[in-house]
Amino acid sequence: MKSKLPAYTINEMLIVIIVSTIIIGIAFTVLTLVQRHMWAIQENLKLNTELNQLEESLWIDCHKYGSIAFLEQDNALVFxxxxxxxxxxxSTDFITKATDTFHIKIEQKQFFFNGNVTSNKKVDAFKLELPKAYGNQHLFIYKRNDATQFMN
Incomplete structure (x- = not known):
């Protein structure tokens, strides 16, 4: 008398393999999407951190030093x-301050003195605009003038 062993058929095994393959494929797709989002968040955080560091450094120097001047021929802001x-x-891709480098592209710079746009050397406020790729963010730094700012 022949006895039958309990086992899965080939058809049942193929179905299990196909279902497992579909689930693993979906899992890898979701993992790839999550990784892309994490990289985008990381790049955004890096840019915002760099921008905040530049803003803080400019604000401190703006209030620490008595006069600010923009030298157009050197493309430099001097405190x-x-x-x-x-x-x-x-520079086109970055800003340097002594040994510090801020990896930020500046699309446009505007300088002000006493509330008016100026191309003169004296500056009491300035606006730095980033390209559209960075969400049109900008920095606006100003300082209050004292009497020495209006003296020649």
């Missing part, structure tokens, strides 16, 4: 006091 000075050098 001076009686004791010290610091220069921000603008």
């Amino acid at each position: 001076k006091s009686q004791i010290d000075s610091v220069t921000y050098q603008f």
Whole structure:
């Protein structure tokens, strides 16, 4: 007498393999989407951190030094006091300040003195605009003028 062993048929095994393949494919697709979103979030955080560091550095220097001047021929923003000075050098892809480098592209720079747009050396406020790829963000830094700002 022949006895039958309990086992799965080939058809049942193929169905299990096909269903497993579909589930694994969906899992890898979801994982790829999540990774792309995480990379985008990481790049956005990196840009915003760099922009915040630049803003903080400019604000501190703006209020630390007595006079601000933009040298158009050097494409540099110079902060001076009686004791010290610091220069921000603008390049196409980055801004340098002594040993610091801010990897930010500036699309447009506007400089103001006493509420008016100026191309003169004296500056008391400035606006730095980033390209559209960065969501049209901008920085606006200003300082209050004292009497020495209006003296020649």
